Structure formats: structure tokens, C-alpha cells
Amino acid sequence: MAAQLVARFPGGMLSLAFLLHIEQVYNSYGIAGLVLAATSIGQAIAGPLTTRWMGVWGMRPVIILTASICAVAVGTIALVEMPVVLYMVVGFIAGITNPPIQPAVRTIYPKMVNSQQLTPLFSLDASLQEIIWVVGPVVTTFVATQIGTTQAILVALVFLVLGTTWFVLSPEVSRVRIPRSRRRMGAVLLRPPVMLATAVGFLLVGACAAVEAGVVATFGHGDASAGIVLAIFSIGSLAGGLTFGHRPIDAWAIARRMAIVFVGLALASLILELWWISIALFVAGVGIAPALAAMFTITAASVKFSETAEAYGWIGTGQLIGAAIGSALAGFMIDAFLAPGAYWIAAAFAFVGVVVAAVFHKASPDLRGRDASPIPDTEPIDTLG
Structure with missing residues (x-):
């Protein structure tokens, strides 16, 4: 529970960090919105795609691969000043490689507890994710305004790397294997x-x-x-x-x-x-x-x-x-x-x-x-x- 919470923490940080950073680079919320839109489109496509891959290659390989590419893309946005089109391309890559932590952990839950405990566990998970949306934006805003927008993105990157590493090393991830789906x-x-x-x-x-x-x-x-x-x-x-x-x-x-x-x-x-x-x-x-x-x-x-x-x-x-x-x-x-x-x-x-x-x-x-x-x-x- 704690590992997946840390791994998902960038979800409450990166959108705001990207917005503040791109707006500072180009002095335009419109351009920042374009980059966020490209990132969101990537995330929307990734949802069913990467989750299906987990049934083919396994949870751990898919999460490691997507998190690695996502980390490089996020670091590039933070450290490299680029034309708007390239920011959008890299943002799209960051979105489509967003590691499928949430679907993975909700797939694992039914194998961790009995059926009577499943609904309370889902409720606890939905409740605890509010921590992400309360603390994440606060941390991002504080770092961006007091230190810098680049550092705000890098803090989210640290959570992404450390949280994902902690999650994939969890024994539950190695014990549960998703069968390959036979349906389209x-x-x-x-x-x-x-x-x-x-x-x-x-x-x-x-x-x-x-x-x-x-x-x-x-x-x-x-x-x-x-x-x-x-x-x-x-x-x-x-x-x-x-x-x-x-x-x-x-x-x-x-x-x-x-x-x-x-x-x-x-x-x-x-x-x-x-x-x-x-x-x-x-x-x-x-x-x-x-x-x-x-x-x-x-x-x-x-x-x-x-x-x-x-x-x-x-x-x-x-x-x-x-x-x-x-x-x-x-x-x-x-x-x-x-x-x-x-x-x-x-x-x-x-x-x-x-x-x-x-x-x-x-x-x-x-x-x-x-x-x-x-x-x-x-x-x-x-x-x-």
C-alpha cells in the first residue's frame, strides 16, 4: 500500500509542475496547456494499452520499461529547453509511458485478501489516494516558488523512480501473474x-x-x-x-x-x-x-x-x-x-x-x-x- 502510494505520488505533482515550468519558459499558459494536453492524450492511450501488456510480459517488466522511459522524458522536460513542438512530443512520451501502477495494484488486491475484505481495501485505497492530491500540489507549489520549477519537476521525478523501484521489488508483484487475455x-x-x-x-x-x-x-x-x-x-x-x-x-x-x-x-x-x-x-x-x-x-x-x-x-x-x-x-x-x-x-x-x-x-x-x-x-x- 505504501509503495504504490509513493509510486503514484507524481500523479499529483507533474501536471502542475509542467504547467509552472513551461509557463515560465515561454511566459504563456496557452503553450503550457498544449504540453499538458499532449501529456494527457498519452496517458489516455496508455491506460488500456500498457495494462494489456502486463498480461503478455508480466507486471514487473512492463512497469520497469515504462517507468524508465517516462523518467527520461520527465527529466528532459526539466533540464532541456526545447521548441514547443518538442516539448509536446516529449510530454506525450511521458504520458504514454506513465507506469501502470494503479491498475497493477488493483489487480493484485483480489489476490491479497479474501472477498469480504476486498471492498474495504478498495475503499481504503481510494481514500488514501486523496493524500496524493492534497500533498502533491502543495509540495510542487512550494518547491516551484521557493526554489525553481526545474527542481519541482525533479522532485516529482525522484518520487517516480524511488516509488516505482519500491513497488516492483514488493513480493506481491512477483507472486501474482496475470494470464494472457484471449479476447481482443x-x-x-x-x-x-x-x-x-x-x-x-x-x-x-x-x-x-x-x-x-x-x-x-x-x-x-x-x-x-x-x-x-x-x-x-x-x-x-x-x-x-x-x-x-x-x-x-x-x-x-x-x-x-x-x-x-x-x-x-x-x-x-x-x-x-x-x-x-x-x-x-x-x-x-x-x-x-x-x-x-x-x-x-x-x-x-x-x-x-x-x-x-x-x-x-x-x-x-x-x-x-x-x-x-x-x-x-x-x-x-x-x-x-x-x-x-x-x-x-x-x-x-x-x-x-x-x-x-x-x-x-x-x-x-x-x-x-x-x-x-x-x-x-x-x-x-x-x-x-
Whole structure:
């Protein structure tokens, strides 16, 4: 758990570090946005691609290869001043070689614990990842402003190298081998629970990205209030995951948990004062980690073990696309209606998430009293001692 958390820590650092660094080099947020877009496109493509490779070559070789190339690309952006096009190319390479730590660890979880412990473990994982989004941006901003943007990227690089090394040396990584999937790439996405988790994950993360833009627009880049509010947002998610994210999953679980998110985001748009937004976003946050835990659990329980990594890759890709679209729409609405427009977009994304989860609730299996482990493959699964 600790190893994968450290290995994923750059996820909360690199986007902001790239933004600050490229903006400083070219004095343009537009150019910085192009580099981030190229990186995000690479990450979106990598999701299902690298996860499927793990079933062919094994977790450890794929993670070592992708992390090595990613580290070189990240170091190049930090240390080499290049034309914009080359920054975009290197950013794309950094994105497409982002090591698939998250899908790997969520594939390992069902082999670490029994079926009764799986949902609480997913909830704990979803809760602890909030540490990445609370601490990562704070560390990046502090290093970038007090020392330099190059050093901010290099700090993230250190986390990438050390965390990935620690993770691949973990005995669980060597003991679990993913069987080669016999189905074509993308077929797992057609399973109703995976499609539901991907669609709702897209909407949930899109809502979060929109509200983050709204908070910044409300308080400004230089006001510490924005950081405080976003930290409270993440603390709400942590609290929700630890408090009731472990509860058994039924067909309506995702809809109920998304409803909590919607209510909080809708309330946040009513009064743009620090105290009110903090309370409203804490309420919204309470539903986030439990909703993610429910999505991960129904995915694990609905696919073959050989398909779990690819399934989580598709879900991750959906979340990345949601973040990009949520941020973009929030930006347009901020230009047109100031900060409230971003909260409207966030609430709209969450509301559609509730509707989708409710209308297609039958796609979510009722796991109360049932085994939430992946469906066994028809061939033996080798484990290494």
C-alpha cells in the first residue's frame, strides 16, 4: 500500500509542475496547456494499452520499461529547453509511458485478501489516494516558488523512480501473474459493469476537475484560501472512504454515493464564501472515495482475472478524459459567467452521474453476501514463490 502510494505520488505533482515550468519558459499558459494536453492524450492511450501488456510480459517488466522511459522524458522536460513542438512530443512520451501502477495494484488486491475484505481495501485505497492530491500540489507549489520549477519537476521525478523501484521489488508483484487475455483489446469495455464504472468515473472526475477550476476562479491563484478549500474537499473524500466506503455494494450503491457528491456541489454554487464552499465541498467529498470504491469493486467482481488490469486501464482513461473535458467546460463557463459557471458545470456532471448510475443500476451486481473476487480464468494461474 505504501509503495504504490509513493509510486503514484507524481500523479499529483507533474501536471502542475509542467504547467509552472513551461509557463515560465515561454511566459504563456496557452503553450503550457498544449504540453499538458499532449501529456494527457498519452496517458489516455496508455491506460488500456500498457495494462494489456502486463498480461503478455508480466507486471514487473512492463512497469520497469515504462517507468524508465517516462523518467527520461520527465527529466528532459526539466533540464532541456526545447521548441514547443518538442516539448509536446516529449510530454506525450511521458504520458504514454506513465507506469501502470494503479491498475497493477488493483489487480493484485483480489489476490491479497479474501472477498469480504476486498471492498474495504478498495475503499481504503481510494481514500488514501486523496493524500496524493492534497500533498502533491502543495509540495510542487512550494518547491516551484521557493526554489525553481526545474527542481519541482525533479522532485516529482525522484518520487517516480524511488516509488516505482519500491513497488516492483514488493513480493506481491512477483507472486501474482496475470494470464494472457484471449479476447481482443477493448472487449472488456463492453461488459456492463465496466462500461458503467467508466462512464460514471468520467462524470465524477469531470465534476471534480470543474470544481477545482471554480475554486481557483473564486479565490485567485495567489490566495491560500483556494488551497485550503481543495484540501477540505479531499479530506471529505478521505473521511467518507474511511467511514462508510467499506459497506457492501448493492445495485444502487453508486447512484446513492454520486447523489452525495451532487448535493454538495449544488450547494457550493449557492454562496461563494469561504466557509460555505468549504462545508459544501466537504459534503461532496464524502461521496467521492466511496463511489470510486464501488466502481472498482463491481469491476473486480465482473471480469476475469486476466481482464482486470485492462478494465482498470479503461476506467482510468475515462477519468482522464473526464478531467480534460470538465476543466475545459469550466474554463468556458468562467469566461462567460465568472466562478459560478464552473460550479454549475461540476453539479451538472455529478447530476448526470446520478442519473446514469440510477438508470443503469442493473449493470451493477448486488454483492451483498457475494464473493467480490474476479471471475477465475479457465486455465491455471501461475504464482511464483
